[in-house]
Amino acid sequence: MSLDKDTGAMPEFHRIIMGILILALVWTACVFSEELPPPTNEVTISIVASTETAQALGSLTAEDIRLVFLGKRTDIRGIKVHPIMLDLAEPKELFLSTYLKKSSSQYMNYWKVMVFTGKGRSPKSFDTESEVLEYVASHPGAIGFVTFMPESKEVSVITIAP
Amino acid sequence: MNQSWNRIKWISLCVCLFLMGIFPAFAGEDVSQAQLLAMLKEQAAEIQKLKEEVARLQSPQSTPSANSNSPLANMRPEDLTALVTEKVREETRAQRESRTMDAISQSLFGLEFHGSITQAYAVSGDNNYLSIDTEGGSFALMDATFNISKQMTDKLRGGMQIYIRKFGEEQDHAFEIDWATLDFHWRDWLGIRAGRVKTTLGLYTDSQDLDMVHTWAFAPGAIYDPASRGATISHDGVDIYGSIPLWRAGMLNYTAYIGSTSLPDYDGYLASTRYTGMDTDNAEVPFLGGFDLNFQPEGLLTGLKIGASYAAFTYDIDASGDMTPEAMQSFLGTQTGYAEINMESSEHNGPSNISTAYMEYQRDRFKFMAEYRRQYIDAIVTENFRSMNAELSRRDEEDTRGWYVGGSYRLNERWELGSYYSSFIADSGADHSDPGNYQHDLALTVRFDMNPYWYIKVEDHIMRGWGISRNYDNADREEQWNLFVIKTGLSF
Numbered sequence: 001m002s003l004d005k006d007t008g009a010m011p012e013f014h015r016i017i018m019g020i021l022i023l024a025l026v027w028t029a030c031v032f033s034e035e036l037p038p039p040t041n042e043v044t045i046s047i048v049a050s051t052e053t054a055q056a057l058g059s060l061t062a063e064d065i066r067l068v069f070l071g072k073r074t075d076i077r078g079i080k081v082h083p084i085m086l087d088l089a090e091p092k093e094l095f096l097s098t099y100l101k102k103s104s105s106q107y108m109n110y111w112k113v114m115v116f117t118g119k120g121r122s123p124k125s126f127d128t129e130s131e132v133l134e135y136v137a138s139h140p141g142a143i144g145f146v147t148f149m150p151e152s153k154e155v156s157v158i159t160i161a162p
Numbered sequence: 163m164n165q166s167w168n169r170i171k172w173i174s175l176c177v178c179l180f181l182m183g184i185f186p187a188f189a190g191e192d193v194s195q196a197q198l199l200a201m202l203k204e205q206a207a208e209i210q211k212l213k214e215e216v217a218r219l220q221s222p223q224s225t226p227s228a229n230s231n232s233p234l235a236n237m238r239p240e241d242l243t244a245l246v247t248e249k250v251r252e253e254t255r256a257q258r259e260s261r262t263m264d265a266i267s268q269s270l271f272g273l274e275f276h277g278s279i280t281q282a283y284a285v286s287g288d289n290n291y292l293s294i295d296t297e298g299g300s301f302a303l304m305d306a307t308f309n310i311s312k313q314m315t316d317k318l319r320g321g322m323q324i325y326i327r328k329f330g331e332e333q334d335h336a337f338e339i340d341w342a343t344l345d346f347h348w349r350d351w352l353g354i355r356a357g358r359v360k361t362t363l364g365l366y367t368d369s370q371d372l373d374m375v376h377t378w379a380f381a382p383g384a385i386y387d388p389a390s391r392g393a394t395i396s397h398d399g400v401d402i403y404g405s406i407p408l409w410r411a412g413m414l415n416y417t418a419y420i421g422s423t424s425l426p427d428y429d430g431y432l433a434s435t436r437y438t439g440m441d442t443d444n445a446e447v448p449f450l451g452g453f454d455l456n457f458q459p460e461g462l463l464t465g466l467k468i469g470a471s472y473a474a475f476t477y478d479i480d481a482s483g484d485m486t487p488e489a490m491q492s493f494l495g496t497q498t499g500y501a502e503i504n505m506e507s508s509e510h511n512g513p514s515n516i517s518t519a520y521m522e523y524q525r526d527r528f529k530f531m532a533e534y535r536r537q538y539i540d541a542i543v544t545e546n547f548r549s550m551n552a553e554l555s556r557r558d559e560e561d562t563r564g565w566y567v568g569g570s571y572r573l574n575e576r577w578e579l580g581s582y583y584s585s586f587i588a589d590s591g592a593d594h595s596d597p598g599n600y601q602h603d604l605a606l607t608v609r610f611d612m613n614p615y616w617y618i619k620v621e622d623h624i625m626r627g628w629g630i631s632r633n634y635d636n637a638d639r640e641e642q643w644n645l646f647v648i649k650t651g652l653s654f
Contacts, residue, residue, distance in 0.1 A: 067413070
């Protein structure tokens with residue numbers, strides 16, 4: 001089973017096994033691979049919070065949003081804040097690339113490091129925009145993002161200062 | 163005692179695997195999807211039923227007598243539509259609240275669970291990779307984690323993680339508490355962690371085991387030697403940490419810590435002591451203190467992290483036993499004529515330290531990283547050769563250097579490519595052209611993510627030298643060799 005001492009090459013058996021594995025990997029990739037959907041210009045991201053939270057916070061900067069979603073800022077002007085993720089591919093990618101300059105997988109890995117080293121707890125996430133709106137409406141300090149301007153007295157859009 | 167301890171370890175492992183197996187029920191993710199589907203079906207049925215009722219009531223064929231008993235009979239069409247909408251909304255809210263309560267109870271009152279497991283197959287030419295018999299192809303590379311945590315208040319969080327690893331001959335499914343901390347996050351600029359805390363040292367010391375977050379299958383050995391993992395992975399003590407915003411410039415992150423730790427049995431240095439025939443009686447790091455400081459700019463350079471770490475430590479290692487003639491010959495460079503030599507050895511170090519400088523840049527799908535580390539050990543070693551009635555005391559100075567540069571690119575949702583070049587010098591004061599004193603490694607990795615939880619990595623290493631290996635890893639060695647790895651892992 002060991003490699004050839006003179007040439008350092010793999011024996012026939014290993015080469016066949018490796019070849020099969022690589023072919024299987026390529027085949028699986030061809031079958032399952034899907035390009036990331038390119039963010040479309042039609043979708044716009046609105047940062048939302050409960051109306052009382054939004055009023056208390058006033059306007060935020062893009063850097064504030066980045067730090068809140070990285071868990072590095074939990075207190076803005078005396079208000080405890082925490083991020084809420086929308087787990088929908090296109091809005092999520094657009095939000096992460098706009099505000100955090102990260103891909104979805106990089107963001108997921110960032111929080112896995114925090115969780116598996118005992119240094120943080122990943123943000124709560126929801127599959128639908130209505131769930132995000134419902135959660136932020138009933139949880140002061142929760143900051144989320146959606147792709148439409150909600151007509152609601154309970155939820156308001158946070159202005160992002162340049 | 164050992165049997166009881168082993169039994170506890172295996173029972174704990176089984177419990178962890180069981181919990182991992184029923185994770186969806188705990189996480190509530192699949193359950194909520196199924197529930198959502200059921201809810202939507204119920205909603206659709208309800209809407210259909212009400213629509214039919216409205217249509218029947220508004221039908222010209224419907225008789226006044228038939229309608230008179232229904233409260234909907236005299237309502238205007240727009241009011242009926244509003245009523246239907248409101249009714250569905252109310253029911254949806256009630257159902258959701260009910261199911262949310264179910265989900266809360268399923269997550270065991272706010273406890274959060276996470277885990278991971280990896281398995282690798284490695285095959286190499288000419289040299290074994292550390293203590294693993296990779297020349298013959300080996301599956302002796304497995305690890306698993308399981309953690310549980312709870313946010314007790316908005317400032318206080320607690321949790322712990324267990325870690326199980328099979329790593330060649332040195333570590334056979336050894337079970338350990340990886341971290342167990344209470345974390346008081348008082349302000350963003352000041353928090354305190356206490357307990358067994360993962361050591362912040364350089365870029366990836368605390369995350370080197372987290373295979374799911376890295377592109378590579380084997381971390382750059384020049385800095386993250388897996389056989390020496392236990393010496394720096396965590397400490398029992400206290401950390402203070404925080405992030406200080408520098409107005410419009412970025413964020414300064416700091417961590418400072420003090421504590422102690424002990425070298426685990428599988429540590430490469432202790433394993434090489436065992437190889438000589440001796441037993442380790444004591445292997446403690448009574449003092450470990452250090453800090454990490456890094457800067458993350460904002461604006462054009464968002465995604466850049468540049469920093470430095472420093473750790474000072476002392477250690478005491480005591481060993482005794484009968485050293486084998488082969489080890490003795492290797493040690494003294496000459497044959498002694500003794501069958502075995504009974505001896506005891508003690509090693510106590512003076513000012514020793516690890517210093518690291520690093521940078522990482524992540525932007526969209528691209529990631530680049532570089533790190534340099536120096537480890538300096540200044541120790542006094544005393545050896546009492548009881549069989550020979552002789553004692554030897556010497557100063558053992560070791561100046562180890564290592565660095566790597568690497569990068570990765572995410573092609574799409576599933577594919578990622580990565581590569582690094584790492585260089586290691588075991589003792590910078592010794593001959594740099596001696597293959598036993600250096601190890602250079604060029605690695606190329608292809609990673610494929612089946613889904614967010616399951617991935618496969620294929621990695622090839624082209625190696626020169628064997629400076630990271632220990633004496634017992636290989637009988638014969640070649641300067642140039644290669645290592646091929648396939649690794650798969652699951653995490654949740």
